[in-house]
Amino acid sequence: xxxxxxxxxxxxxxxxxxxxxxxxxxxxxxxxxxxxxxxxxxxxxxxxxxxxxxxxxxxxxxxxxxxxxxxxxxxxxxxxxxxxxxxxxxxxxxxxxxxxxxxxxxxxxxxxxxxxxxxxxxxxxxxxxxxxxxxxxxxxxxxxxxxxxxxxxxxxxxxxxxxxxxxxxxxxxxxxxxxxxxxxxxxxxxxxxxxxxxxxxxxxxxxxxxxxxxxxxxxxxxxxxxxxxxxxxxxxxxxxxxxxxxxxxxxxxxxxxxxxxxxxxxxxxxxxxxxxxxxxxxxxxxxxxxxxxxxxxxxxxxxxxxxxxxxxxxxxxxxxxxxxxxxxxxxxxxxxxxxxxxxxxxxxxxxxxxxxxxxxxxxxxxxxxxxxxxxxxxxxxxxxxxxxxxxxxxxxxxxxxxxxxxxxxxxxxxxxxxxxxxxxxxxxxxxxxxxxxxxxxxxxxxxxxxxxxxxxxxx
Amino acid sequence: xxxxxxxxxxxxxxxxxxxxxxxxxxxxxxxxxxxxxxxxxxxxxxxxxxxxxxxxxxxxxxxxxxxxxxxxxxxxxxxxxxxxxxxxxxxxxxxxxxxxxxxxxxxxxxxxxxxxxxxxxxxxxxxxxxxxxxxxxxxxxxxxxxxxxxxxxxxxxxxxxxxxxxxxxxxxxxxxxxxxxxxxxxxxxxxxxxxxxxxxxxxxxxxxxxxxxxxxxxxxxxxxxxxxxxxxxxxxxxxxxxxxxxxxxxxxxxxxxxxxxxxxxxxxxxxxxxxxxxxxxxxxxxxxxxxxxxxxxxxxxxxxxxxxxxxxxxxxxxxxxxxxxxxxxxxxxxxxxxxxxxxxxxxxxxxxxxxxxxxxxxxxxxxxxxxxxxxxxxxxxxxxxxxxxxxxxxxxxxxxxxxxxxxxxxxxxxxxxxxxxxxxxxxxxxxxxxxxxxxxxxxxxxxxxxxxxxxxxxx
Ligand SMILES: Cc1cc2nc3c(=O)[nH]c(=O)nc-3n(C[C@H](O)[C@H](O)[C@H](O)COP(=O)(O)OP(=O)(O)OC[C@H]3O[C@@H](n4cnc5c(N)ncnc54)[C@H](O)[C@@H]3O)c2cc1C
Ligand SMILES: Cc1cc2nc3c(=O)[nH]c(=O)nc-3n(C[C@H](O)[C@H](O)[C@H](O)COP(=O)(O)OP(=O)(O)OC[C@H]3O[C@@H](n4cnc5c(N)ncnc54)[C@H](O)[C@@H]3O)c2cc1C
Numbered sequence: 037x038x039x040x041x042x043x044x045x046x047x048x049x050x051x052x053x054x055x056x057x058x059x060x061x062x063x064x065x066x067x068x069x070x071x072x073x074x075x076x077x078x079x080x081x082x083x084x085x086x087x088x089x090x091x092x093x094x095x096x097x098x099x100x101x102x103x104x105x106x107x108x109x110x111x112x113x114x115x116x117x118x119x120x121x122x123x124x125x126x127x128x129x130x131x132x133x134x135x136x137x138x139x140x141x142x143x144x145x146x147x148x149x150x151x152x153x154x155x156x157x158x159x160x161x162x163x164x165x166x167x168x169x170x171x172x173x174x175x176x177x178x179x180x181x182x183x184x185x186x187x188x189x190x191x192x193x194x195x196x197x198x199x200x201x202x203x204x205x206x207x208x209x210x211x212x213x214x215x216x217x218x219x220x221x222x223x224x225x226x227x228x229x230x231x232x233x234x235x236x237x238x239x240x241x242x243x244x245x246x247x248x249x250x251x252x253x254x255x256x257x258x259x260x261x262x263x264x265x266x267x268x269x270x271x272x273x274x275x276x277x278x279x280x281x282x283x284x285x286x287x288x289x290x291x292x293x294x295x296x297x298x299x300x301x302x303x304x305x306x307x308x309x310x311x312x313x314x315x316x317x318x319x320x321x322x323x324x325x326x327x328x329x330x331x332x333x334x335x336x337x338x339x340x341x342x343x344x345x346x347x348x349x350x351x352x353x354x355x356x357x358x359x360x361x362x363x364x365x366x367x368x369x370x371x372x373x374x375x376x377x378x379x380x381x382x383x384x385x386x387x388x389x390x391x392x393x394x395x396x397x398x399x400x401x402x403x404x405x406x407x408x409x410x411x412x413x414x415x416x417x418x419x420x421x422x423x424x425x426x427x428x429x430x431x432x433x434x435x436x437x438x439x440x441x442x443x444x445x446x447x448x449x450x451x452x453x454x455x456x457x458x459x460x461x462x463x464x465x466x467x468x469x470x471x472x473x474x475x476x477x478x479x480x481x482x483x484x485x486x487x488x489x490x491x492x493x494x495x
Numbered sequence: 496x497x498x499x500x501x502x503x504x505x506x507x508x509x510x511x512x513x514x515x516x517x518x519x520x521x522x523x524x525x526x527x528x529x530x531x532x533x534x535x536x537x538x539x540x541x542x543x544x545x546x547x548x549x550x551x552x553x554x555x556x557x558x559x560x561x562x563x564x565x566x567x568x569x570x571x572x573x574x575x576x577x578x579x580x581x582x583x584x585x586x587x588x589x590x591x592x593x594x595x596x597x598x599x600x601x602x603x604x605x606x607x608x609x610x611x612x613x614x615x616x617x618x619x620x621x622x623x624x625x626x627x628x629x630x631x632x633x634x635x636x637x638x639x640x641x642x643x644x645x646x647x648x649x650x651x652x653x654x655x656x657x658x659x660x661x662x663x664x665x666x667x668x669x670x671x672x673x674x675x676x677x678x679x680x681x682x683x684x685x686x687x688x689x690x691x692x693x694x695x696x697x698x699x700x701x702x703x704x705x706x707x708x709x710x711x712x713x714x715x716x717x718x719x720x721x722x723x724x725x726x727x728x729x730x731x732x733x734x735x736x737x738x739x740x741x742x743x744x745x746x747x748x749x750x751x752x753x754x755x756x757x758x759x760x761x762x763x764x765x766x767x768x769x770x771x772x773x774x775x776x777x778x779x780x781x782x783x784x785x786x787x788x789x790x791x792x793x794x795x796x797x798x799x800x801x802x803x804x805x806x807x808x809x810x811x812x813x814x815x816x817x818x819x820x821x822x823x824x825x826x827x828x829x830x831x832x833x834x835x836x837x838x839x840x841x842x843x844x845x846x847x848x849x850x851x852x853x854x855x856x857x858x859x860x861x862x863x864x865x866x867x868x869x870x871x872x873x874x875x876x877x878x879x880x881x882x883x884x885x886x887x888x889x890x891x892x893x894x895x896x897x898x899x900x901x902x903x904x905x906x907x908x909x910x911x912x913x914x915x916x917x918x919x920x921x922x923x924x925x926x927x928x929x930x931x932x933x934x935x936x937x938x939x940x941x942x943x944x945x946x947x948x949x950x951x952x953x954x
Contacts, residue, residue, distance in 0.1 A: 137840050137873075181679050192677065195654060210928055216838045217872045218651065218909040220640050220690055221917075221924040222951055223933045227686035231679055248734060275707060278779040279738035320737040324783060379675045381596050413676045414596075450677040458680075465680040469669055473940075474682045480939035481932075492681055 040096050040120075041076055047088045052079045052126075056117070065106040065113055066171065074101075077121040083201060083209060083240040086122070090238065091207030093120055099489050100205075102234040104176030105147065107168035109375055110455025112180075112233050112491050122238060124175050130154045131241070138246040139198060139215050144175025144239045151244070160246040163190035163282075167362035175239040181231030183451035188412040189282040189318075190247070192451070193230065199243030200226035204236075205482040213243050228481070233453050234488040236481045250318035252280075252325035256333055257357045259309035259344040263386040266311050268341050270412055273315055276332050280325060283316040285361050288389070288407040291419070292360070300366040304346045304357055314361055367406055367419045374430060376418040376437045380446030382411055388440060392418065395436040400424045415450040438464055454492045462493060499555050499579075500535055506547045511538045511585075515576070524565040524572055525630065533560075536580040542660060542668060542699040545581070549697065550666030552579055558948050559664075561693040563604065563635030566627035568834055569914025571639075571692050571950050581697060583634050589613045590700070597705040598657060598674050603634025603698045610703070619705040622649035622741075626821035634698040640690030642910035647871040648741040649706070651910070652689065658702030659685035663695075664941040672702050687940070692912050693947040695940045709777035711739075711784035715792055716816045718768035718803040722845040725770050727800050729871055732774060735791050739784060742775040744820050747848070747866040750878075751819070759825040763805045763816055773820055826865055826878045833889060835877040835896045839905030841870055847899060851877065854895040859883045874909040897923055913951045921952060 045053045054077040062072040075098070080086045093100050101115045103123040115121055124145030132141040135158045142151055149169040155162050164177060166184030176182070178200060182193045190196065199213035212225045229237050260266050266286055273281050289310045296303035305312065319325040336342040348354035367373060380388060389407055396405045402423035409416040420433050438448050438461050448454075448461045463471055475495060478485070485495050504512045513536040521531040534557070539545045552559050560574045562582040574580055583604030591600040594617045601610055608628040614621050623636060625643030635641070637659060641652045649655065658673035671684045688696050719725050725745055732740050748769045755762035764771065778784040795801040807813035826832060839847055848866055855864045861882035868875040879892050897907050897920050907913075907920045922930055934954060937944070944954050 136842050181683070183677055183679075187677065191654070194683070195650070204932075208928055208932075210932055211926060212929060214906075215840065215904060216906060216909070218642055218646065218838045218869075218874050219906040219924070220642075220910050220912045221906045221908040222913055222921055222930065223936060224640070224653070224686065224690050225929055225932055227683065231683050250737075275779055278709075320734055321783075321787070324780075328780070379677045381674065383595055410677075415677050445674060447673075447675060447678040447680045449680040450675070451679050453679045454681055462681055465678070467670060469667055470671060470684055471681065473663075473667075473669055473684055476939050477682060477936075480935050 040092065040098060043092045044076065044078060044089055047092070048078060048080060048085060052081070052085070053077075054079065059121075065108070066168070067109070072115070073117045074115040074121045075118050077123055079123050079126045081126050083203065086203045086238055086240050087207045087209050089122065090203055090205060094206045094484065094486060097484065098486070100487055102175075102179070102238050102488060104145065104173035104179070105168065105171040107172045108176060108180055108455065109377065109452040110449070110457040112453065112455035112488065114456055124173060124240075127240065128173070133158050133160070133246075134215075135160060137215060138248075140244045140246055141213070141241065142174050142244060143241055144173060144178070146174045148172050148174060148177060155246055156249065159249050161249045162196070162244055162246055164193055164196055174242050174244070178230055178239050178242055179232065179234045180453045181451070183410065183413065183415065185283045185285055185410065187410060188284055189279060194227070196245050197226060197230060197242060198245050200229050200239060201241040202229045202237035202239050205484060205486045210237065213241060215243050217245070228477070231453070233455060233491050235478060235491050237487065248320075250320060252317070252319045252322045254317045254326050254329040255314065255348055255354050255357065256329075257304050257312060257314050257346050257360070258333070258342045259305050260311040260313060260341065261343055262310055265341040266313060266411070267382065269313065269315075269336055272332060272336065274412075276328060277317045280317040280319040281315065282318050283314060284410075284412045285314045286409045286411045287312040287361060290404065291367075291406040291408050294404070294406055295360055295364055295366045297366055301356070301360050301363070304360065305344050309343060314357060361408065364419065367421065370421045370423070372429065373419050373421040374433050376420070377450050377452040378416055378418070378437065378441060378446055378448060379414045379450035380416070380441060380444040382414055384444040384446075385409070385411065385416065388444060388446070389416070391440045392436055396420060396422070396433075399432065399436065413450070434461065441465075456490055459490075459493055499551065499557060502551045503535065503537060503548055506551070507537060507539060507544060511540070511544070512536075513538065518580075524567070525627070526568070531574070532576050533574040533580045534577050536582055538582050538585045540585050542662065545662045545697055545699050546666045546668050548581065549662055549664060553665045553943065553945060556943065557945070559946055561634075561638070561697050561947060563632035563638070564606065564627065564630040566631045567635060567639055567914065568836065568911040569908070569916040571912065571914035571947065573915055583632060583699075586699065587632070592617050592619070592705075593674075594619060596674060597707070599703045599705055600672070600700065601633050601703060602700055603632060603637070605633045607631050607633060607636060614705055615708065618708050620708045621655070621703055621705055623652055623655055633701050633703070637689055637698050637701055638691065638693045639912045640910070642869065642872065642874065644742045644744055644869065646869060647743055648738060653686070655704050656685060656689060656701060657704050659688050659698055660700040661688045661696035661698045664943060664945045669696065672700060674702050676704070687936070690912070692914060692950050694937055694950050695946070697946065707779075709779060711776070711778045711781045713776045713785050713788040714773065714807055714813050714816065715788075716763055716771060716773050716805050716819075717792070717801045718764050719770040719772060719800065720802055721769055724800040725772060725870065726841065728772065728774075728795055731791060731795065733871075735787060736776050739776040739778040740774065741777050742773060743869075743871045744773045745868045745870045746771040746820060749863065750826075750865040750867050753863070753865055754819055754823055754825045756825055760815070760819050760822070763819065764803050768802060773816060820867065823878065826880065829880045829882070831888065832878050832880040833892050835879070836909050836911040837875055837877070837896065837900060837905055837907060838873045838909035839875075839900060839903040841873055843903040843905075844868070844870065844875065847903060847905070848875070850899045851895055855879060855881070855892075858891065858895065872909070893920065900924075915949055918949075918952055
C-alpha cells in the first residue's frame with residue numbers, strides 16, 4: 037500500500053478510499069461501460085475532507101480527476117491508472133431550502149432530479165432540466181454550465197447559481213456561498229468554477245436560485261412541413277406566449293423516424309413529416325394560458341404551417357411525448373455513433389445541416405445523420421453513425437461537422453463543453469489570445485496542473 | 496513635453512491626447528464638480544488604438560484610469576496628477592443591430608440611453624435601465640455589472656451581455672465577441688471583465704442581448720401602510736403578474752417626503768404614508784395584461800393593503816412618477832450626504848433599517864436617513880445626511896450602515912461595486928481566501944498593477 041493511500045485513509049477512513057480492485061465492477065461512465073480503472077477512488081463526506089485530501093494529493097504531485105454523475109458527453113472524466121478519482125457521491129445532501137429567499141443550498145453530489153423534486157415539495161421550481169436528470173449532479177451541472185430544455189426561458193446553469201463553494205488544487209477553500217440576487221462586492225469568483233469543467237477547482241456546495249412553481253402547463257407535439265415553418269412557429273410562440281414559452285425542442289424527421297422505429301417508441305404522430313417540435317408553456321394564469329396556447333396552435337393548423345398536432349391528456353402521455361425527444365437509445369445502439377453539440381445563428385441552421393448531411397453521405401454512403409435542437413438557443417445536437425470503420429473515422433466525422441461552422445461564426449460546443457474529446461477543435465471557436473488567457477488562469481489557480489489535467493486544453 | 500506623451504500623440508494624433516491644461520475645464524465626475532486633473536487624457540477611436548496606447552503605457556510603467564460616463568458611485572474614476580486617463584468618449588458607436596439574432600454590437604463608450612433608443616427603433620428592447628441612463632456608458636455598465644430598475648425581471652448587466660472585447664494591461668486584445676446564447680467552448684472569459692471595475696482590462700466592444708419589445712405597459716404609484724404590506728403586494732404581484740412584473744421600486748416615507756418637499760417634485764400622492772411603491776408590468780397581451788394589473792390593484796385597495804394609488808394617464812405623467820424615484824437632488828443638495836447600496840435578504844430589511852436609523856439618530860441628532868430599494872432583488876439604497884461635520888464622519892457613518900449587515904449575511908455592495916470608496920469594507924462581505932483569490936487574478940492579468948490601481952483592493 038503506497039504512502040499516499042495511507043495518508044488518504046487517515047482522513048477518509050477505509051470506506052472513503054476504494055482501491056483499484058474495489059472499483060473495477062463500476063462502469064467508466066454513462067457512455068462507456070468498460071470497467072473503471074484508477075489508482076484509487078476517494079469518497080469524501082464534507083468540504084473539509086475534500087480540502088484535506090486535495091492538500092495531500094498536492095503535496096505528492098498526484099493528478100486528481102473529479103467524478104459527478106458521469107453523464108458528461110465530452111470525456112471529461114476519463115482516468116488513467118496512475119490518477120486519483122475524487123467522487124462527490126457521498127456529498128449529495130440537499131442541505132437547506134429557503135422558500136422566502138427562494139434558494140436551495142445543496143452539496144455538489146446531489147442529483148438534479150432529487151433537487152427538482154425536493155424543491156417542488158415547497159411549491160418552488162428549479163428550472164434546469166435535461167435528459168440525464170436522474171443521474172447528473174449539481175456539481176457536474178455547474179462545472180459544465182449545463183443547458184437543457186428550459187434555456188429558452190430560464191437560461192443555463194450559470195444563470196441559476198447564486199453561490200458556489202469550491203476547493204482549489206492546494207486545498208484552499210473558496211466559499212462564495214452568496215444567497216443574494218445582487219452582490220457586487222469584489223470579483224464574482226463563482227464564475228471561475230462555472231463551465232470550467234473541473235480544471236480550476238472542485239465544486240463542493242452550491243446555492244441555487246429557485247422560481248415559484250407555475251400553475252399552468254401546456255404541452256404539444258406538432259408536425260411541420262419545412263424549416264421555415266419551424267422558425268415561423270417559434271416566432272409566433274415567442275410573441276404570443278411571451279416568457280411563458282419554456283421549451284421549443286425540434287426533431288428533424290430522420291431523428292423522429294429512428295427513435296419511433298418498430299420496437300422503440302410508439303409514434304405519437306405519423307412518421308412521414310419533415311419536422312417535429314415539442315413546445316411547452318408554463319405560466320400563472322391557468323385559464324387564459326391554455327386558451328392562448330390552443331388559439332396559437334389552432335391558427336397555425338388552419339394556416340397550414342402546422343400540419344398535425346397531439347396534446348397529451350395526462351402526465352403519462354406527456355412523459356411519452358418527451359421520451360421520444362429524450363431517449364435516443366435506438367440511435368446510439370449502433371456503434372460508433374458520434375454526438376455533437378454545436379451552436380450557430382438560427383438563420384444559418386438549415387444550410388449548415390444540409391452541408392453536413394451532404395458531406396456525411398459522400399464520405400459514408402451507408403451513414404446516418406440525425407439532428408435535434410434547442411433551436412431558439414441556436415443549439416443543434418447531431419448524431420452521426422457512419423456505419424463504417426477505420427482509425428481516422430472519428431477525426432473525419434468531426435471535420436465534417438466542425439469545418440463548415442466557421443463560415444457561420446458558430447461554436448464547437450454549445451453546452452457539453454470541450455473535455456478531452458474536443459480540445460483539438462477549441463481554437464476553431466476561440467482565438468489564440470483567448471486560449472492563452474485560459475491557460476494564464478489555469479496556471480494562476482492550479483500551477484501544478486493537478487486538477488483534471490488535459491481537460492479543455494493541454495498546458 | 497515628456498517622452499510618453501510624444502509616443503501617445505504618434506498613435507492618437509493631437510486631438511486624441513489632451514494635456515492637463517486642456518482638461519481642467521472638465522468636472523471630475525457626476526458627483527464631484529471640482530476640475531479634473533491628470534498627467535494626460537487619451538481619446539482613442541478604436542480597439543487597435545486602445546491596444547497601442549496601453550502597450551506604450553505598459554512599457555513606461557504608467558498607471559491608467561479608465562473613464563466611461565463618470566456616473567459610478569464608488570469613486571472608481573479618481574485620478575492623481577501623475578496618472579493617465581483613458582476615456583472611451585470617442586468610441587461610442589452602435590455598430591450593428593441584428594433583429595433576427597436579437598443582438599446589438601456596440602463600442603464601450605456608447606451611452607446607455609442611445610442604445611435603448613436605437614434598438615427600440617427595431618422593435619426590440621435592451622432592458623438594462625437606471626437613473627443615469629443619459630450619461631452612463633455600456634463599458635461602465637459592464638465594468639460595474641450595473642443593476643437598476645428592471646433586475647427583477649431581466650437580471651443585471653452580466654445577464655444581458657453575450658460577448659465582450661477587452662484589452663489587457665500589456666495591450667493584448669481579447670476578443671470574446673460571442674453572439675450566441677450558448678457557447679461552452681472553453682472558459683467564459685467575458686465574466687472576468689464584468690463587474691471587475693476596470694481592474695483586469697479595458698472593455699472596448701460589447702455584444703448585448705436584446706429582447707422583443709413588449710406591447711403592454713402598466714404603471715402605478717401606490718401608498719402602503721407598513722412594510723408587511725409592501726412584502727405582501729410584492730408577493731401578490733409576482734404570483735399574479737408572473738414574469739410581466741418588471742419593476743417594483745420601494746420608497747420609504749421619509750425619502751418620498753424629502754423629494755416632494757415644496758420647491759421639488761409635485762407629490763402625486765399625499766405625503767403622509769409610511770411607504771410608496773412604483774410597480775410596472777410589461778407583456779405581450781395588451782388587453783388581458785392591463786385587466787390583470789388593475790384587478791390586482793383593485794383587490795389590494797379593497798383589502799386595505801394598498802391605501803392609495805395613482806395611474807399615469809400619459810407618458811408625461813408616467814415620467815413624472817418615475818422622476819420622484821430617480822431624481823434625488825433634493826437630498827444630495829445637502830452635503831455631505833453619503834449614498835449606500837447594500838443587499839440583504841428581504842425578511843431582515845425592516846429590522847436592519849430600524850437599526851441603522853436608530854444608530855444615525857443617536858450619533859447625529861440632526862441627521863436624516865432616507866431609504867429606497869429594489870427590494871425584490873434584496874437591494875436597498877440609503878442616503879445618510881448627518882447634518883454634522885468632523886474628519887471621522889464618513890467612517891463613522893459607514894460603520895452605522897455596514898456593521899449590522901454581517902448579522903444578516905448582507906453585502907456592502909449590491910450594484911455599485913467597491914471602487915476606492917468601499918475597499919476598507921470588502922472583507923466585511925468576503926472571506927480572506929476570496930480576497931486572496933481576487934488578488935491572484937489581478938496579478939495574473941495585470942502583474943504591473945497598471946489598470947485602475949487601488950480600485951477594489953490594494954495589492
Ligand atoms: C441522456 C443525456 C442527455 C443530456 N442532455 C443534456 C442537455 O440537454 N444539456 C446539457 O447541457 N447536457 C446534457 N447532457 C450532458 C450531461 O448530462 C451534463 O453535462 C451534466 O451537467 C454532467 O453532470 P455529471 O454530474 O454527470 O458530470 P460528470 O459527467 O461526472 O462530469 C462532467 C465534467 O465536470 C467535472 N465535474 C463533475 N463534478 C464536478 C465537481 N463537483 N467539481 C468540479 N468538477 C466536476 C468532471 O470532472 C467532468 O469534467 C446529457 C447527457 C445525457 C447522458
Ligand atoms: C442618478 C444615478 C442613478 C444610478 N442608478 C444606478 C442603479 O440603479 N443601478 C446601478 O447599478 N448603478 C446606478 N448608478 C451608478 C452608475 O450609473 C453605474 O455604475 C454605471 O454602470 C457606471 O457607468 P459609467 O459609464 O458612468 O462608468 P464610470 O463611472 O465612468 O466608471 C465606473 C467604473 O468602471 C470603470 N470603467 C468605465 N468604463 C470602462 C471600460 N470601458 N472598461 C473598463 N473599465 C471601465 C471605471 O474605471 C470605474 O472604475 C447610478 C448613478 C447615478 C448618477
